[in-house]
Amino acid sequence: MTAGTLAAHAEGELNLYSSRHYDTDERLYSDFTEATGITVNRIEGKADELIARMQAEGVNSPADVLLTVDTSRLSRAKDAGVLQSVDSDVLESRIPSNLQDVDNEWFGFSQRARIIFYDKNDVANPPMDYLSLANPEYKGMVCHRSSSNVYSQTLLASVIENHGEEAATAWAQGMVDNFARDPQGGDTDQLRGIVSGECDISVANTYYFARAMRKDVSGVSSDIEQIGWIFPAQDAEGAHMNLSGGGVAAHAPHRENAIKFLEYLTSDQAQHYFSSGNDEFPTVESAPLSESVAKLGEFKADSVDLSAVATNLPAAQRIFDTVGWK
8 A cells, every 4th residue: 555556447456645744644544445345546745736636637637535734725736626525424414514615525533623722931921822822922832834834824814703803803913013033843842942942832732732642752851741732712712723635536436435434534444543543532422532631631622613714714714815914
């Protein structure tokens, strides 16, 4: 199941285009094959490259399923016309309605909460919600990723959906005013910034922190007791959730196999792999959590419809440009 030339019309196969880069996903594919006899042929790449490839391949595309990370990329795939609507009682019943596309072109299979982290030694009163990150009292204290990052884009799109474009613009401007440094690096770098003292407060997805609790992550794990965390907006909308999800390719040559694969990803077994293998939250409510994820504690998740959030992505980019969020 390695990248290579895909056989577009062979029986008993599934051609998967995936931008998920986690070794632990191998267990998902091998167990699916063991349960169904369907061989998974995989092409891996960056999400935008895979979407462009599917567009270029057109009706001759061998892709059956696209898996990718973040609502913005799932929305991008839909807008590019590379996905198709599917009817599945399993997907409809297992995946909450706010975590699937309104037209059933994509579905969320795992989640990550995007939350606030802070230096317990230096921050006596950490912000308790996203909007408070922009308060003047945190000037020069906040680290965040760049505006080109999909996690940043979807978070701002969510703020727009929950609070309106005017409030979202004021929030983005306040964030820029409060930056301790120019936006840079990945989520792990935001956590490292707290340990190094460059940042007092940062925003990152939970699975980066849970991973650092579970195994050694350079620059984080050895001083992880220094880092506190807040699930934001627990008295309001709740913590913002990022999705990892996918859909059936528009011209899938093995459409029925593709649907079977997506349905398999909602099984308790597969959902547990997402949690235990990559420290993610399942989207199926009955699925068990891994020990590392459970350590983060219970919280209220934002139940906003992510299809609605996706429609705000162009407005989010305009706001980033307006306030000079690099």
